[in-house]
Amino acid sequence: MQKPGLPDSMTRAELEAENARLRAALMEAGIDPDHVADRQVQRNPQPFLNTSLSQSKIDEAALASREARHRAVFESAADFAIIVTDPRGIVTDWNPGAQRLLGWTAEEMQAHGAERIFTPEDRAEGRVQLEMQRALQDGRAADDRWHLRKSGERFWASGEMMPLFDDDGERLGFVKILRDRTEEHLAGAALQKAQERFETILETIEAAFAIVEVKFDADDHPIDYRFLEANPAFERQAGVNLRGKWVTEFAPNLEPFWFETYGHVAKTGEPTIFENYAEAFQRWFDVRAVRVGDPADRQIAILFNDVTARREADQRLRVSEALARQNAERVQLALAAGAIIGTWHWDLLNDRFKVDEAFARAFGLDPALGRDGIPLAQIIANAHPDDQGGLAAAINEAIARGGHYAHQYRVRRVDGNYYWIEANGRVDLGPDGTPLSFPGVVIDVEARRNIEDERDRAIAALRFLNENLEQRVAERSAELMQAEEKLRQSQKMEAVGQLTGGLAHDFNNLLAGISGALELMRLRIAQGRVTDLDRYMVAAKGATERAAALTHRLLAFSRxxxxxxxxxxxxxxxxxxxxxxxxxxxxxxxxxxxxxxxxxxxxxxxxxxxxxxxxxxxxxxxxxxxxxxxxxxxxxxxxxxxxxxxxxxxxxxxxxxxxxxxxxxxxxxxxxxxxxxxxxxxxxxxxxxxxxxxxxxxxxxxxxxxxxxxxxxxxxxxxxxxxRHTGVVAGGAEVASNVPAAFAHDGETVLVVDDEVTVRMLVADVLMELGYTVVEAADGVAGLKALRSNRNIDLIITDVGLPGGMNGRQMADAAQALRPDVKTLFITGYAEAAVIGDEALGPGMKILTKPFSIDALAARVRELMEG
Missing domain, CATH: 3.30.565.10 (Histidine kinase-like ATPase, C-terminal domain)
Known part of the structure; x- marks a missing residue:
């Protein structure tokens, strides 16, 4: 008895098995059966889902619903051919997608084997059985191959065959899913064929081909290039294998032309064609370059040929043509001037040198030589002994080279004297390039050589005069330079005189004020009249400051x-x-x-x-x-x-x-x-x-x-x-202020080093007035000796310029090595550039410029002591 709600033709077990097969097949094809079925069932809701039914009825209704969902998916997968077979490969189900793709209807395929859609070749090989075996072994069998439509037309399909099992693991059959990929396959095949054809061309052509990556520096200037790909002809044409290498690895001195040209193509995309010589490769190249790929990659393709042989042949041809023109011009001139002595013809194969009667008369030879000829050696023997070697070498070179020939040498003529002649001719070659004959003429060049010798003598004489003239010019220039130096010294002395005149006037005025104020102070103290001393001291102080300002102007001028x-x-x-x-x-x-x-x-x-x-x-x-x-x-x-x-x-x-x-x-x-x-x-x-x-x-x-x-x-x-200063500035210019002198703390000791006794005495007195213990030294050596003693020294006050071979800076550096904590105050009226100006002062070092006030000295000392 059939269960309610189920198709008459299927039992419940068969229906569940069919559902399982369809669901598995669709999932393998990448189709979500629940998603597709939901939409299908929403359009056709089942009317028998009713909670009042018995549980068995509900189960059967649910099963039927699932079957309807899966069947909806199976029917709606229009882009896929889904073919279900029994374990023997006989078709049991065939979706509309299969009918659209293959042409057969489901009824036409019932009871037929799946091999019907395979090509005769695949059927002969048992392709269907092989796929079923592989599907059973591996769980799936994928293939991409040609298949047949009902019309007999072939198409390329991507397919998979999968086995279907029930819940008990019993094999139910197979499902095969196909999709038409003919267009993609044909396009890929065409592309592959084109690629293979292109690679075959590159592998077989004689022209060198390479893909090049151009390197640029930070300013976008080309500086190198690397060969990413290269065909076999590349190494033959370039003479070296540079695949994967930067060109500067092989040729660090390669001409900038190559970088600039390839860099321009890579940046602008403008192709170029040129011929150029590469010194590093010692070859001429005919090059075509074009940008390829993404412009940001800066890559170009180059196709080039080694044209060195052609260029050299062209050069030889140009030289030969130029020589031929020169020879022809000489012969024409000789004919016009009547300077042709005679003609000759040398049979190279038989080594017979024949001459005409004019040639024979000119050199005292037998006129019969025009018929019989003589070996070339006899002709060479008639040349001047000094010219015989050069003549033989010139003849051999002409024969080896072929083409036109011209050589001048001295030869003994009928009067027994040697005269300059020119042998002018052309080597005739056979079809195979073998030298056959060497005809030519003899031209009298004695007069021309005499003129040239006279010209050479005149040129030598002129060169001698020029050399003497250069020597005379050099001597005169030296005299003028000496006179200029004397004038410069005179101007310098005049400038110094002008300077000293102004300075003497200013300093005499200042010294008069200072000395006069001191004299009056001494006189008033002797008289006991001290009330006017302040006025004289102010005058002396002002004159001193003006003198210091004038000195600073001089130092500033001298930098x-x-x-x-x-x-x-x-x-x-x-x-x-x-x-x-x-x-x-x-x-x-x-x-x-x-x-x-x-x-x-x-x-x-x-x-x-x-x-x-x-x-x-x-x-x-x-x-x-x-x-x-x-x-x-x-x-x-x-x-x-x-x-x-x-x-x-x-x-x-x-x-x-x-x-x-x-x-x-x-x-x-x-x-x-x-x-x-x-x-x-x-x-x-x-x-x-x-x-x-x-x-x-x-x-x-x-x-x-x-x-x-x-x-x-x-x-x-x-x-x-x-x-500009990029740091922080707290205020404006530092303004000196009259601050009370800072007294010393107990035990603080200062080393005073100055070769000027007066300065040393005044500094020491000021410091002792402030309560410091003072040690005095007259030079750097004495100062260093005090530093090496056991005495406590907290601060060094030293002049920069000191006698005895050690200046103040050198002594301070030595003191830092002996006593790392000691501070240094340089007092100077003239700072040596090599000692102070060109070096930064170290920590714990300060400068005080002479002349200075007592308050300034005391403040700087206290600043260093507390720093």
Missing amino acids: RQTLDPRPTNVDMLVNGMTELIRRTVGPSITIETMRAQELWPALVDASQLENALLNLCINARDAMPEGGRIIIETANRSLDRQAARAYDIPEGQYLTLSVSDTGIGMTPEVMARVFEPFFTTKPIGQGTGLGLSMIYGFAQQSGGLVRLHSNVGQGTTVRLYLP
Whole structure:
């Protein structure tokens, strides 16, 4: 009795087995049967799902529902041919996708074997049985091969065959799933065939082919290239196997032309064709290059041939043609001048040298030689002994080379004397390239050789005259250089005289003030009148400070002043100097300042910058005797490579300090010399010519420069460029202040080393007044001896320039090795560039420039002691 709700033709077990087979097959094909069936069942809901039915009825309904779901999936897989067979391979089910793909209906395929869709070749090989066996062994059997449609048409399909089992493991049959891949297969086959054809061409052609990757540097300039792929002809044509290598590994000195050409193709995509010689390979190449692949990969394909042989043949042909033209021209000239002596013909195979009657008469030979001939050796024997070897070599070379021949040599003629002749001819070759004959003419070149000899003698005489002329010019140049050096020394002495005149005047005034004040102080002390001493001391102190300022100007001019560069806010420095400048230049001149927004700081000696600014404003004042306007301006300026090269300073960021006036301006002649040492437009005694030289030296020493712009009647602008400081600046220029002297702590000892007795005495007295224990030394050796003793020494105060073979810096370095904790204060009026200027001071080292005040000395000593 059939169970309700089930098809009449199937038992429940058969239905479950069918469902299992379909589900497994669809899952193997990558089709989700639940997803597809849900949509199908939603369109056709089962009406018999009712909770009032008995459990058995519900189970049977659920089973029927699953069967309907799977059948819906089976029927809707239109892109797949799904074929179900029994264990023998007889078709039991055939979906619409199979009918669409193969052409047979399900009814037409019932009771037929699956081999019906296989090609006769596969059927003959038992392909269906092989696939079923492999499916049973491996769980699946995949293949890609040709199959047959009902129409007999063949198509390429990707397929899989899988075995089907029930829950008890009993084999139910097989399912085969196919998909049409004919188009992809044909396209792939065509591509494979094209690839194979291309590779065959590359493997067999004589032209070299390579894929090249071009390397570029950080500036996108081509610097190398590597051969990624290369055909067999590459090694034959290039003479070396470079596959996978960079070309510079083989040819480090390869001409830049190759990098530039290939780099241009890789960057722009513009193909190129050229011929060029590669010195590293010693070959000529005919090259075609084109970009390939992604432009970002910078790859090109090159096809090239070694054309060295052709180029050499072309060169030989050009040489031969040129020689033939020259010979023809000589023969024509000889004919025109009547200089042809005779003709000859040499039978190379029989070695018979025949001549005409004119030839025979000219050389005293038997005219019968025109019929019989003689061996060539007799002709060579008639040549001058010195020319016989060269003649034989020239003949052998002509025969080996073929083509035209011309050679000049001396030969004895009928009068017994030797004369210059030229044998001019051409080697005739047989079809196989064998030399057959050597005809030619003999030309009289005696007169021409005489002219050439005379020309050579004239050239030698002229060369001798030229050499003598060069010697005379050299001697005269040396005399002029000596005269120029004497003139330079004279100008130098004149400049020194101008300098010393101004300096002597200034120093005599200052020394008069100092010595006069000291004399009056001594006289008043002897008289007991001490009330006026302060006035005299102030006068002496002022004169001393002016002398020190003059000395600093000299050192700045020579670029040997001791600078103390510190981070400086130039805007604050200018602001602090404005009132002083206004008082200095007087009420007839207006001072204006123009400051940059967020001006960068500078690493500079603030006091020297103040001095330079004041000097520039004084110069501006002197250029405006009727009054005018001074503009002080600050700005930030970035110099790129081109601008920095024009200014001859490193590129980077600078701040500028400019002083402009509305004065009389300068002529180009004055501007060209304005920074020269000692040059001044002021009368003698009113200026040393060191002002702008000092500013120029200070700017150069600070890592910057000075630029000048001026027009006559319109004014002048002087602009200082100072390197930007990237650190933090707490304030403006450091301003000296009168601070009380700092006294010593118990036991602190100072070593004072100075060869100047007066300075050493004054420093020692000041320190002892402050409570320090003082040890004195007159030179570096004595100072080092004190350092090697057992005495306690906390600080060294030393001059830089010391006698005895050891300067102050060397002694300080030795002291650091002996006593690592000792501090050093250099006191100097002249800093040796090699000792201080070119080296950074180490930790625990400071500089104090002479002359200095007692308070400054005491403050610097206390700073080092507590540092």
